[in-house]
Amino acid sequence: MKSKICDILGIKYPVFQGAMAWIADASLASAVSNAGGLGIIAAGNAPADVVREEIRRTKELTDKPFGVNIMLLSPFVDEVVDMVCEEKVRVVTTGAGNPGKYMAKFAENGISVIPVVASVALAKRMEKMGVYAVIAEGMESGGHIGKLTTMALVPQVVDAVNIPVLAAGGIADRRGVNAAFMLGADGVQVGTRFLVAKECTVHQNYKNRILKAKDIDTVITGSITGHPVRVLKNKLTKVYLAAEKKETGKDEPDLGLLDELGRGALQRAVKDGDVDGGSVMSGQIAGLVKQEETCEEIIKDLMCDLDKIYSII
Numbered sequence: 001m002k003s004k005i006c007d008i009l010g011i012k013y014p015v016f017q018g019a020m021a022w023i024a025d026a027s028l029a030s031a032v033s034n035a036g037g038l039g040i041i042a043a044g045n046a047p048a049d050v051v052r053e054e055i056r057r058t059k060e061l062t063d064k065p066f067g068v069n070i071m072l073l074s075p076f077v078d079e080v081v082d083m084v085c086e087e088k089v090r091v092v093t094t095g096a097g098n099p100g101k102y103m104a105k106f107a108e109n110g111i112s113v114i115p116v117v118a119s120v121a122l123a124k125r126m127e128k129m130g131v132y133a134v135i136a137e138g139m140e141s142g143g144h145i146g147k148l149t150t151m152a153l154v155p156q157v158v159d160a161v162n163i164p165v166l167a168a169g170g171i172a173d174r175r176g177v178n179a180a181f182m183l184g185a186d187g188v189q190v191g192t193r194f195l196v197a198k199e200c201t202v203h204q205n206y207k208n209r210i211l212k213a214k215d216i217d218t219v220i221t222g223s224i225t226g227h228p229v230r231v232l233k234n235k236l237t238k239v240y241l242a243a244e245k246k247e248t249g250k251d252e253p254d255l256g257l258l259d260e261l262g263r264g265a266l267q268r269a270v271k272d273g274d275v276d277g278g279s280v281m282s283g284q285i286a287g288l289v290k291q292e293e294t295c296e297e298i299i300k301d302l303m304c305d306l307d308k309i310y311s312i313i
Contacts, residue, residue, distance in 0.1 A: 072097025
């Protein structure tokens with residue numbers, strides 16, 4: 001199955017691995033790229049030298065294209081942008097902000113910029129800036145989310161822009177991939193299923209929570225702060241949601257308490273395996289993820305029968 005995104009980036013399959021902070025490192029990104037997709041290193045809030053180390057490790061592990069996701073709200077964003085250009089990374093995906101400030105620099109260094117968008121207006125704005133494609137991410141996804149579902153968002157973005165669109169949010173098997181292409185997408189971005197890839201270095205406790213999850217096990221926190229996040233329910237989310245609903249005995253939500261509860265929560269889950277007191281980010285699709293597999297096995301399953309279906313159509 002060929003798509004415009006494959007031709008642009010020189011990858012075999014139109015599958016991006018989601019940029020999951022503290023999780024998407026050289027081990028996972030290189031495995032996805034070696035399997036024919038586009039592996040992505042998540043810069044998150046890490047300083048440039050930490051991200052550089054992951055990039056160089058990835059280069060040692062694969063000769064295939066890979067990307068780096070830059071969180072534009074990071075305190076180190078300027079340094080990371082400069083470093084990515086120095087390291088000649090071929091693809092940059094962006095989130096949590098507007099990459100306009102850096103577009104000229106990216107263009108000078110031959111970097112394909114592909115932002116994550118949550119609305120038609122933002123997709124059109126990104127197209128005017130000269131990005132290569134956009135990732136239309138629905139609220140079914142894990143981590144930071146927007147307000148529209150994948151089913152509603154993707155076709156509207158496809159109709160609004162003339163650049164390739166990747167669908168993200170709620171995609172974990174071949175049925176989701178087929179649905180994304182029927183909505184007009186040129187590819188997909190998958191996060192939650194890659195969490196349990198054998199090459200993913202997330203703590204085993206985290207993987208086990210994903211594997212045991214049911215369809216109704218995710219919840220959205222942070223809505224009151226303007227930064228909604230989808231995670232699996234646990235002791236932390238119970239306390240957090242209670243604080244959001246003013247159940248702490250105060251007239252207004254305690255924003256200081258919310259900040260304290262969220263600080264370092266993802267790291268606790270990812271690195272320490274604290275899946276009760278940490279933030280276990282996951283998409284709603286977790287209920288479909290039932291086994292650990294290699295990245296190659298995951299991508300083969302995602303792409304299975306896609307060419308047959310489209311040849312029939």
